Amino acid sequence: MATDARTAILSKIRSALGTKATPEAAAAAWAGLPRDYVRVSTGTKSELIERLIDRLHDYDAQVLEVEATDLKAGVAKMLTARGATKMLIPLGLSNALLPEGVDFTVDTGLSAAELDACGGVLTEATLAIAETGSLVLQNVAGQGRRAGSLVPDYHLCVVDVAKVVGTVPEAISALQATAGLATTFISGPSATADIEMTRIKGVHGPRFLDVILVH
Amino acid sequence: MSGTALDPRTAPTFPMAAHKLMGDTQLRKNVRHATDVIQNKRAKVVGEMPDWQGLREAGKSLREHTMKHLDVYLEQFERNCTAAGGVVHWARNGEEAKRIVIDLVKASGSNEVIKIKSMTTEEIQLNTALEAAGIRPYETDLAELIIQLGKDQPSHIVVPALHKNRQQIREIFQREMNLPDLGNTPQDLADAARLFLREKFLKVKTGVSGANFLIAETGGVCVVESEGNGRMCLTLPETLITIAGIDKVVPRFQDLEVLLQLLPRSATGERMNPYNSVWTGVHPGDGPKAFHVILMDNARTEILADEEGRQTLNCIRCGACQNACPVYRQTGGHAYGSVYAGPIGAILTPQLQEMHHAQTLPYASSLCGACYEVCPVKINIPEVLIHLRNKVVKQNGPFGPEALAMRGMAMIFRSEARFRAAQRFGRMAETPLVRKDGNGEGWIGWLPGLLGGWTQVRDLQEMPKETFRDWWEKRADAKGGKHGN
Ligand code: SF4
Numbered sequence: 001m002a003t004d005a006r007t008a009i010l011s012k013i014r015s016a017l018g019t020k021a022t023p024e025a026a027a028a029a030w031a032g033l034p035r036d037y038v039r040v041s042t043g044t045k046s047e048l049i050e051r052l053i054d055r056l057h058d059y060d061a062q063v064l065e066v067e068a069t070d071l072k073a074g075v076a077k078m079l080t081a082r083g084a085t086k087m088l089i090p091l092g093l094s095n096a097l098l099p100e101g102v103d104f105t106v107d108t109g110l111s112a113a114e115l116d117a118c119g120g121v122l123t124e125a126t127l128a129i130a131e132t133g134s135l136v137l138q139n140v141a142g143q144g145r146r147a148g149s150l151v152p153d154y155h156l157c158v159v160d161v162a163k164v165v166g167t168v169p170e171a172i173s174a175l176q177a178t179a180g181l182a183t184t185f186i187s188g189p190s191a192t193a194d195i196e197m198t199r200i201k202g203v204h205g206p207r208f209l210d211v212i213l214v215h
Numbered sequence: 216m217s218g219t220a221l222d223p224r225t226a227p228t229f230p231m232a233a234h235k236l237m238g239d240t241q242l243r244k245n246v247r248h249a250t251d252v253i254q255n256k257r258a259k260v261v262g263e264m265p266d267w268q269g270l271r272e273a274g275k276s277l278r279e280h281t282m283k284h285l286d287v288y289l290e291q292f293e294r295n296c297t298a299a300g301g302v303v304h305w306a307r308n309g310e311e312a313k314r315i316v317i318d319l320v321k322a323s324g325s326n327e328v329i330k331i332k333s334m335t336t337e338e339i340q341l342n343t344a345l346e347a348a349g350i351r352p353y354e355t356d357l358a359e360l361i362i363q364l365g366k367d368q369p370s371h372i373v374v375p376a377l378h379k380n381r382q383q384i385r386e387i388f389q390r391e392m393n394l395p396d397l398g399n400t401p402q403d404l405a406d407a408a409r410l411f412l413r414e415k416f417l418k419v420k421t422g423v424s425g426a427n428f429l430i431a432e433t434g435g436v437c438v439v440e441s442e443g444n445g446r447m448c449l450t451l452p453e454t455l456i457t458i459a460g461i462d463k464v465v466p467r468f469q470d471l472e473v474l475l476q477l478l479p480r481s482a483t484g485e486r487m488n489p490y491n492s493v494w495t496g497v498h499p500g501d502g503p504k505a506f507h508v509i510l511m512d513n514a515r516t517e518i519l520a521d522e523e524g525r526q527t528l529n530c531i532r533c534g535a536c537q538n539a540c541p542v543y544r545q546t547g548g549h550a551y552g553s554v555y556a557g558p559i560g561a562i563l564t565p566q567l568q569e570m571h572h573a574q575t576l577p578y579a580s581s582l583c584g585a586c587y588e589v590c591p592v593k594i595n596i597p598e599v600l601i602h603l604r605n606k607v608v609k610q611n612g613p614f615g616p617e618a619l620a621m622r623g624m625a626m627i628f629r630s631e632a633r634f635r636a637a638q639r640f641g642r643m644a645e646t647p648l649v650r651k652d653g654n655g656e657g658w659i660g661w662l663p664g665l666l667g668g669w670t671q672v673r674d675l676q677e678m679p680k681e682t683f684r685d686w687w688e689k690r691a692d693a694k695g696g697k698h699g700n
Pocket residue numbers: 481529530531532533534535536537559586589590591592593594
C-alpha cells in the first residue's frame with residue numbers, strides 16, 4: 001500500500017513536470033538561485049551586542065552583561081531577582097556557572113513531571129542572533145535536551161558574546177555543520193496573540209526568559 | 216458557525232455564505248480589529264528590512280525551483296529522514312493519510328493524542344476521523360483550543376480564532392473548563408489554557424503535528440510556533456506523527472535563512488516568532504522514540520500539472536494575504552467554506568477539489584492586488600484567480616450555476632473593495648479577464664469593482680486597443696482573409 005502510494009505520487013509529479021529531474025540538475029539550478037539580500041551584517045561587535053539587547057528587551061527579557069570572572073555572581077544575582085531556588089541544569093554545564101545556595105538538579109533524563117517540578121532552567125546557547133533577538137539551543141553539553149529548556153517556567157540563558165551573530169543568514173551558516181542536531185530557536189518567552197491579537201507572555205513554554213551576556 | 220467541519224464539497228457557495236455572515240456585525244468587528252493589528256505590526260517589521268524585496272524574490276525563486284524538482288527533493292527528504300531514524304509514509308489523499316495516522320496511533324497504544332495546530336490536518340478533517348476511530352484529539356494551540364471547545368471552525372490560517380473576541384472566548388472557557396469565575400483579560404484566558412493543557416502535555420504519549428518545512432538535504436523538519444505547545448507536542452510524547460503536504464519540502468538547510476525571515480514577519484509581524492524547532496528523525500535521549508512523517512499529495516500533483524496554477528504551491532501559509540484582503544476583512548474566513556480562506560483559499564481550495572467544488576471562490580475577490588503585494592513569496596494571486604475563473608467558465612459555460620451565483624456578489628464588494636479594485640488593478644486585470652468566443656472575439660465576462668454590477672447582467676466587449684478607424688480598416692482587410700484575431 002505505502003509503496004503503491006509512493007510510486008503513484010512520484011510518477012504523477014514527473015508527468016506533471018514533463019521531465020524527470022536529476023539531483024545534479026537540481027543542485028546546479030539551486031546554486032544559481034538569486035540571493036540578493038543581506039547575508040552578513042556590517043555593524044561592529046558592540047553595535048551587534050547593543051542590537052541584541054534592544055531586541056531582547058523588546059521581548060521583555062532582562063539582560064545582564066558580565067565579565068567572565070563575574071559570571072557566577074551574575075547568575076546568583078539573576079536567580080535572586082527572580083526568586084528561583086530550584087533550578088534544572090543540563091548535563092555538561094560548567095560548575096563555574098553555579099552559585100552556592102541554589103538547588104541545582106542535573107537533567108539525567110528526568111520524567112516530564114520531574115521537569116515540571118523545577119522552577120527554572122539554566123543553559124548556555126550555541127549562538128544568538130542580534131537582528132531578531134533569538135537564542136539558538138542544541139542538544140549538546142551545557143544546553144541539553146529540548147524538553148529541559150521548555151517545561152520549567154523560567155529560563156536563564158548564558159551567552160558568550162563571541163557567539164553573537166548579526167543576521168539570520170549568518171546564524172544558519174554557522175549551524176550548517178550541526179544541522180542534524182535537535183535545534184531550537186528561542187525568541188523571547190512563550191507568547192500568544194490569539195486573543196484579539198494582544199501579545200500575552202507565557203502560555204506553555206517558560207513565562208520568563210533572562211539572558212546573561214559574558215564578555 | 217456550527218461544529219460541522221468546513222468542507223468545500225458541501226459548503227454553501229461563497230456568495231450565499233458571505234451574505235449571511237456579513238449580517239454578523241460582531242464577527243466583522245472582530246475580524247477587522249485583528250487584521251488591522253497584524254497588518255500594522257507586519258508593516259513595521261517589514262519596513263525595517265532594507266532587503267525585503269530581495270528576500271521576496273529569493274523566496275519566490277526558491278519555491279519555484281523546489282516545485283520544478285519536487286520528485287528529487289521528496290526522495291532526498293525520504294532518504295535522509297529514514298537514515299536519521301524517521302519512518303516516511305506516503306498518502307495519495309486525505310483518506311489514506313487518516314488511515315495511516317489512525318493505525319499508527321493505535322499501534323502506539325494510545326487512545327488520545329495531543330495536536331499542534333496544523334491546517335493540513337484541518338484540510339483532511341483528521342479530528343473527525345480520529346474521534347470516529349475512538350481516539351481523542353486534544354488541540355493545544357490556544358486558538359485551536361478555542362475552536363475545539365467552542366465547536367467552531369478555523370477562520371484564518373495563522374490565527375484561527377481571530378473571529379472571536381475575549382468575551383466570547385471567556386464564555387467558551389467558563390462553560391467547557393468549568394471555570395465560572397474566570398476573568399476576561401487575555402492573560403486570564405491564556406493562564407486558564409495553560410492549566411487546562413499542562414496535564415495533557417505531561418501524560419499523553421502520542422503527538423500529531425503538521426510541518427512548516429521539510430528539509431531535503433538533512434531529512435529535518437521545521438515547525439514554527441509561538442506558545443510552546445508545539446515544543447511540548449514535539450518533545451514530550453513517545454511517538455510523534457507529522458503530516459505534511461508534499462509542497463512543504465525545501466531543498467537545503469540553508470534555505471531557512473530566507474524562509475525564517477519571510478515567514479515570521481509576514482505571519483505575525485514579529486522579527487522572529489518565539490519558537491522554531493528543527494529535528495531530524497529520532498534523537499536518542501531527546502524527544503520521541505518513534506517518529507513518523509506522512510507525505511501527502513491530496514491533489515497537490517494536480518495543481519503542479521497546471522502550469523498557471525502551479526505557483527499556488529509556493530505558499531508558505533503566512534496568512535498575510537488574508538489580512539490584506541478587503542473581501543476577507545468583510546466576510547471573515549468561514550464564508551469560504553474551507554479551512555483555507557481569503558485570497559490563498561480562493562485559489563487553493565478549488566484546486567484541491569480539482570475544480571469540482573468551490574467554484575465560486577475564484578470570484579471571491581475584487582482583484583485589487585493587495586494580496587500579491589504582501590505575499591512573501593510573490594504569488595500572483597490575481598493572475599491565478601483569473602486563470603481559475605477561465606477554467607470554471609470553460610467547464611460550465613457562462614450560465615453555469617457558479618456564474619449565476621456570482622450575480623449576488625456585487626453587494627459584498629461595496630465600499631473599500633470597489634475603490635481599491637478600480638484604482639489599483641483595473642488596467643492590469645483587463646487582459647486576462649477577456650475570454651475569446653468562437654469567432655476569436657474577446658469578451659469580458661466579469662469585471663471587478665465599479666463596473667461589476669453592469670457586467671453581471673451582460674458581457675462587455677473587450678476595450679479596443681486601437682482606434683475605431685484602424686480597427687475598421689483592419690476588419691475590412693480581415694474579411695479579405697488576411698487577419699485573424
Ligand atoms: S499566498 Fe502568500 S501571502 Fe497568502 S498565505 Fe500564502 S505565502 Fe502568505
